[in-house]
Amino acid sequence: MxxxxxxxxxxxxxxxxxxxxxxxxxxxxxxxxxxxxxxxxxxxxxxxxxxxxxxxxxxxxxxxxxxxxxxxxxxxKDFAFKAQILLARLTNLQRPDKSFENGSHHYDIGNDLFERMLDKRLTYTCAFWDNAATLDEAQENKLDLTCRKLNLRPGMHVLDIGCGWGSFAHYAAAQYGVRVTGITISQEQVALGKERCKGLPVDIRLMDYRALNEEFDAIVSLGMFEHVGYKNYRTYMEVAHRCLKDNGLFLLHTIGGNVPNAFTDRWLDKYIFPNAMIPTMGLIGQSFEGLFVMEHWQNFSVDYDKTLLAWYNNVLGNWDRLKSKYDQQFFRMWKYYLLSCAASFRARKSQLWQMVLSKNGVAGGYRFKNAKSVSPKYLSATY
Structure with a gap:
C-alpha cells in the first residue's frame, strides 16, 4: 500500500x-x-x-x-523520534542552563499576542468554569479556588513558582492581603508582570526555581511543572520542601498524562514547548515521597478544553490586530496548537490536576472553604 x-x-x-x-x-x-x-x-x-x-x-x-x-x-515511530527518546533519557533537557532557552521560545513570543488571547488578568493556565459565563469569570474562579485551597490570610508571604505575568500574584495580593514573590524564566513576563502589579506587595523575579532558598507561608505553582522534566522532579519537590514553612501548604497545578513519556508530542516539542514533559500520577507521587503529605487532589481537565477554545476564539477575533506582526503560517501553527490540545483534553488523554500538599499532614484533616469568602477590605483592586 x-x-x-x-x-x-x-x-x-x-x-x-x-x-x-x-x-x-x-x-x-x-x-x-x-x-x-x-x-x-x-x-x-x-x-x-x-x-x-x-x-x-x-x-x-x-x-x-x-x-x-x-x-x-x-x-x-521513525528513527529521528527514537533518537529523540534516547536523548531525553541520556541527558537532562531541563537543566538550569537550558531552562531560560526553553522559556523564551514560547513565553517571549510577544506580550501583544497573549494580551489578545488571554483573559484580562493574563492567566495562561486552565480556567475553572463552574458557574462562569466568560473567560474572565472562569479564570477568577480558578484564582480564587487556588487561594481558598491554600487557606490564605492577610499578612502571609506566598511563593509563586512560574508566576507568568503575575495574574495569581496580583489577585492574591489584592483580594487576600498577602505578599507574593513570583519567579519566571521569561524576561517579557517579568517586565509586564512588574508593571501590572505596581502598588501591590508583589516581587516578580527572573530566576530558575533551583536558585530559591527562602522561607514562605505558602507555595503555589500554576502550569509550570510541565517544564520541569522527570529528571528534576525530586529536585523541584526538595526546593518546595525547603522553602515551605512547617505548617504551610503547597498547591501544585499541572497538566497530567495517563501514561509516562520522556517528553511531549514531537510537533509541540519543536514549535510550542521545547523539552516539555507531561507528568503522570505515579511520577508525581514518587517525586514527593518522604517530603510531603497528599491532602487533596482534584481533576478538572474538561475545563481545559473550554479554556483552549476560548483562547482560540480570542485569537481569531483579534487576528486583524495581530496579522501585521504574525504571518499566516504562524496563525495556522497557533490554531493547530490550541485546537489539537483542546482535543486531547476532550478525548481524556490529557488531565488537569490541582493537588494540595503539606509537610507534616494537617492536624485534624485538610479543609478549604467551598465558597468565596473575601474581606471587603481587599475588593478594591481592578484591571
Missing part, C-alpha cells in the same frame, strides 16, 4: 473521510501530506498543516476522533 492508501485506511477506522463533507473530515490540498504523515507521524501532520497541505473545518473534532481511535499509536 502507498502512503495515501495507508492514511486513508487509518483515518477511515476513526470515522474520518478524506475530502468528505463532515466538519471533522480532511480536505487534502497537496498529496505530500500523506507521505509526511506516514514518515514523520505527528510532526509531519502538524508541519503539513502549517504548509496548508490539508485543512479541516473542525480541527478540534478531527483530533478528538483521531485520539479516541488511538491512531497516534498506530503510526510507526
Amino acid at each position: 502507498n502512503a495515501k492508501s495507508i492514511v486513508t485506511h487509518l483515518l477511515s477506522s476513526a470515522g474520518i473521510t478524506i475530502n468528505g463533507n463532515a466538519p471533522f473530515d480532511l480536505k487534502v490540498h497537496d498529496n505530500r501530506f500523506f507521505t509526511e504523515a506516514i514518515t514523520k507521524g505527528s510532526l509531519g501532520v502538524g508541519e503539513s498543516y502549517m504548509k496548508n497541505y490539508w485543512d479541516c473545518e473542525a480541527v478540534d473534532e478531527f483530533f478528538t476522533k483521531l485520539l479516541l481511535a488511538n491512531l497516534d499509536n498506530k503510526i510507526k
Whole structure:
C-alpha cells in the first residue's frame, strides 16, 4: 500500500473521510501530506498543516476522533523520534542552563499576542468554569479556588513558582492581603508582570526555581511543572520542601498524562514547548515521597478544553490586530496548537490536576472553604 492508501485506511477506522463533507473530515490540498504523515507521524501532520497541505473545518473534532481511535499509536515511530527518546533519557533537557532557552521560545513570543488571547488578568493556565459565563469569570474562579485551597490570610508571604505575568500574584495580593514573590524564566513576563502589579506587595523575579532558598507561608505553582522534566522532579519537590514553612501548604497545578513519556508530542516539542514533559500520577507521587503529605487532589481537565477554545476564539477575533506582526503560517501553527490540545483534553488523554500538599499532614484533616469568602477590605483592586 502507498502512503495515501495507508492514511486513508487509518483515518477511515476513526470515522474520518478524506475530502468528505463532515466538519471533522480532511480536505487534502497537496498529496505530500500523506507521505509526511506516514514518515514523520505527528510532526509531519502538524508541519503539513502549517504548509496548508490539508485543512479541516473542525480541527478540534478531527483530533478528538483521531485520539479516541488511538491512531497516534498506530503510526510507526521513525528513527529521528527514537533518537529523540534516547536523548531525553541520556541527558537532562531541563537543566538550569537550558531552562531560560526553553522559556523564551514560547513565553517571549510577544506580550501583544497573549494580551489578545488571554483573559484580562493574563492567566495562561486552565480556567475553572463552574458557574462562569466568560473567560474572565472562569479564570477568577480558578484564582480564587487556588487561594481558598491554600487557606490564605492577610499578612502571609506566598511563593509563586512560574508566576507568568503575575495574574495569581496580583489577585492574591489584592483580594487576600498577602505578599507574593513570583519567579519566571521569561524576561517579557517579568517586565509586564512588574508593571501590572505596581502598588501591590508583589516581587516578580527572573530566576530558575533551583536558585530559591527562602522561607514562605505558602507555595503555589500554576502550569509550570510541565517544564520541569522527570529528571528534576525530586529536585523541584526538595526546593518546595525547603522553602515551605512547617505548617504551610503547597498547591501544585499541572497538566497530567495517563501514561509516562520522556517528553511531549514531537510537533509541540519543536514549535510550542521545547523539552516539555507531561507528568503522570505515579511520577508525581514518587517525586514527593518522604517530603510531603497528599491532602487533596482534584481533576478538572474538561475545563481545559473550554479554556483552549476560548483562547482560540480570542485569537481569531483579534487576528486583524495581530496579522501585521504574525504571518499566516504562524496563525495556522497557533490554531493547530490550541485546537489539537483542546482535543486531547476532550478525548481524556490529557488531565488537569490541582493537588494540595503539606509537610507534616494537617492536624485534624485538610479543609478549604467551598465558597468565596473575601474581606471587603481587599475588593478594591481592578484591571
